[in-house]
Amino acid sequence: MQNEMIDPKLVEEFLSFTKNVTEAPKLVPAPDEITLESTPFDVVYEQDKMRLLHYKPLVEKQIKTPFLISYAIINRFHILDIQQKKSWVRKLLESGIDVYMIDWGTPSNIDKYLDFDDYVNLYMDNCVDFVRKEAQVDNISMQGYCTGGTIATIYSAIHPKKVRNLVVTAPVIDGWKDTTVVSNMAKHMKIDMLVDTIGNMPPEFMYYCFSILKPFEQGLEKYYKFFKNIHDKEFVDNFLRIEKWLSDTPPIPGELFRQWMRDIYQENLLIQNKMYVGGKQIDLKNITMPIFVQVAVGDHLVSPECSMPIYYAVSSEDKTMRVYPIGHVGMIASSFSQKQILPELCQWIKERS
Amino acid sequence: MSQDVKLPLDYFKHASLFWTDLLHLMSGKPVALTSVGPSRNWANDAKKVITELIDANDDLIEFNQRLTEYYKQLSEAWAESQKKVNAKIPTIPQDVEHLEAYKRVWIDIFENDFTQLFDSGKFGENYGKLVSAELELSRHWENITNVILHSMKLPTRKEIDEVYKELHELRKRITKLEKNEGKTNAE
Numbered sequence: 001m002q003n004e005m006i007d008p009k010l011v012e013e014f015l016s017f018t019k020n021v022t023e024a025p026k027l028v029p030a031p032d033e034i035t036l037e038s039t040p041f042d043v044v045y046e047q048d049k050m051r052l053l054h055y056k057p058l059v060e061k062q063i064k065t066p067f068l069i070s071y072a073i074i075n076r077f078h079i080l081d082i083q084q085k086k087s088w089v090r091k092l093l094e095s096g097i098d099v100y101m102i103d104w105g106t107p108s109n110i111d112k113y114l115d116f117d118d119y120v121n122l123y124m125d126n127c128v129d130f131v132r133k134e135a136q137v138d139n140i141s142m143q144g145y146c147t148g149g150t151i152a153t154i155y156s157a158i159h160p161k162k163v164r165n166l167v168v169t170a171p172v173i174d175g176w177k178d179t180t181v182v183s184n185m186a187k188h189m190k191i192d193m194l195v196d197t198i199g200n201m202p203p204e205f206m207y208y209c210f211s212i213l214k215p216f217e218q219g220l221e222k223y224y225k226f227f228k229n230i231h232d233k234e235f236v237d238n239f240l241r242i243e244k245w246l247s248d249t250p251p252i253p254g255e256l257f258r259q260w261m262r263d264i265y266q267e268n269l270l271i272q273n274k275m276y277v278g279g280k281q282i283d284l285k286n287i288t289m290p291i292f293v294q295v296a297v298g299d300h301l302v303s304p305e306c307s308m309p310i311y312y313a314v315s316s317e318d319k320t321m322r323v324y325p326i327g328h329v330g331m332i333a334s335s336f337s338q339k340q341i342l343p344e345l346c347q348w349i350k351e352r353s
Numbered sequence: 354m355s356q357d358v359k360l361p362l363d364y365f366k367h368a369s370l371f372w373t374d375l376l377h378l379m380s381g382k383p384v385a386l387t388s389v390g391p392s393r394n395w396a397n398d399a400k401k402v403i404t405e406l407i408d409a410n411d412d413l414i415e416f417n418q419r420l421t422e423y424y425k426q427l428s429e430a431w432a433e434s435q436k437k438v439n440a441k442i443p444t445i446p447q448d449v450e451h452l453e454a455y456k457r458v459w460i461d462i463f464e465n466d467f468t469q470l471f472d473s474g475k476f477g478e479n480y481g482k483l484v485s486a487e488l489e490l491s492r493h494w495e496n497i498t499n500v501i502l503h504s505m506k507l508p509t510r511k512e513i514d515e516v517y518k519e520l521h522e523l524r525k526r527i528t529k530l531e532k533n534e535g536k537t538n539a540e
Contacts, residue, residue: 007447007448007449009448009449009450010448010449010452012449013449013452047528048524109513109517110517110520110521111521112514112517113517113518113521114521118525122525122528122529126528126532179472181468181471181472184471184472184473184474184476184477185471185477185480185481187477188477188478188480188481188482189481189484190481190484190485190488193485193488194484194488197488197491197492197495198488198491199514212467212471214464214468215463215464215467216459216460216463216464216467217460217464220460221456221460224456
């Protein structure tokens with residue numbers, strides 16, 4: 001009687017899934033065995049743990065103005081070059097853009113006093129000066145992604161003459177308008193106590209923040225899909241690369257984290273032009289260069305409402321904003337970004353370089 | 354004194370300190386005669402460790418309360434979501450074709466309810482207090498570790514932090530000086 005109640009196809013589905021799980025180790029490499037860097041580059045400048053990467057050109061004809069990418073302080077830069085078919089960097093190179101990338105490195109306890117001033121006025125400024133000198137130009141194009149977008153925005157407000165074009169992709173700008181879970185947690189955090197007690201923000205804390213963002217979709221469903229598609233090489237390769245990237249997040253220097261949480265999420269000083277970096281008040285009106293703002297409707301890490309105010313806060317006359325129907329990571333590493341976002345961005349850069 | 358001390362924990366703390374102090378004073382002279390070097394500090398260090406352990410109790414209670422509330426919020430959200438799923442399931446046929454639909458319903462309801470919880474003020478507030486209580490416990494542990502490090506003539510966290518800060522300032526100054534030198538040379 002019981003046998004009649006169970007659909008045989010359900011049993012078949014269950015057995016097939018179990019077989020996939022058993023066979024998985026034979027079919028796919030361990031995440032540790034995967035190399036994330038796919039496009040060749042040279043490390044052209046280093047300071048402390050920060051590295052400046054210069055990607056090797058893929059086409060002969062290149063536009064003169066170099067393009068510097070300021071990656072976020074959470075996770076590593078590899079997501080922008082996660083695999084050939086979805087590589088943000090590769091697409092830029094194929095369009096004749098000379099690409100540099102800042103790898104902020106992995107801070108240790110000795111770096112706990114690094115703050116916005118160090119990231120903006122030392123590390124980033126030294127990188128910009130290096131690129132300007134190497135390319136023999138007065139100013140460069142700059143892109144900042146996520147928290148890297150905030151750093152790029154602050155840099156452009158302090159050193160506007162060195163930035164020819166500014167591209168900000170899901171930047172954290174207006175903390176009070178952010179509707180994500182991250183913002184809710186940040187508002188209730190005793191930030192001074194946190195930093196004074198533990199120093200650098202440990203990766204484990206970051207993992208916690210990620211794990212509550214979409215706990216069931218990201219914690220269960222995606223692994224179910226992984227085992228279900230274990231024979232699909234492209235799917236598995238992409239999955240493991242993203243997983244490896246997600247699991248590799250460096251600590252955030254304590255002072256930088258303190259200033260980030262307090263000035264941007266709790267007191268929301270940046271958008272009000274009241275934030276100070278290195279003793280200088282940040283006035284977003286100083287941003288006069290062409291600006292391209294990219295936001296994603298499905299962004300659950302930095303909500304569009306948090307990023308979009310930059311468009312209205314700057315003085316730039318030449319400004320563009322695009323709202324894409326995708327998520328935070330999909331905006332920079334997906335088939336959609338290759339087909340829709342990057343062609344438009346490359347065109348925008350070329351017209352202004 | 355007993356009138357001032359109302360809570361049993363406070364009294365326990367007071368009694369511990371009283372006897373540690375008194376024994377230390379009473380044994381001071383004989384110990385001084387018989388002990389040499391670091392062992393003279395032993396009683397003082399032990400007192401500091403005991404004080405920290407007693408103080409940690411209060412924070413441990415707060416931590417446990419917050420942790421219980423945290424799990425309560427999670428389990429309530431889980432129960433509520435499961436109720437909604439159970440109510441919806443009879444409308445979905447129980448066959449392999451609809452397995453995906455069942456899974457989708459389950460995930461969507463749970464995802465929605467848990468995101469609402471994580472976005473709520475009550476979750477944020479309790480989580481903030483949970484983290485603070487955990488940090489208080491870390492501080493007690495750090496203070497105990499510092500006593501041990503000090504007794505072993507090793508640098509404490511505070512002393513190491515001072516060195517880190519000094520190094521940070523120096524690195525900054527050197528970079529600025531190098532930059533200015535580069536500019537002067539270029540001119």
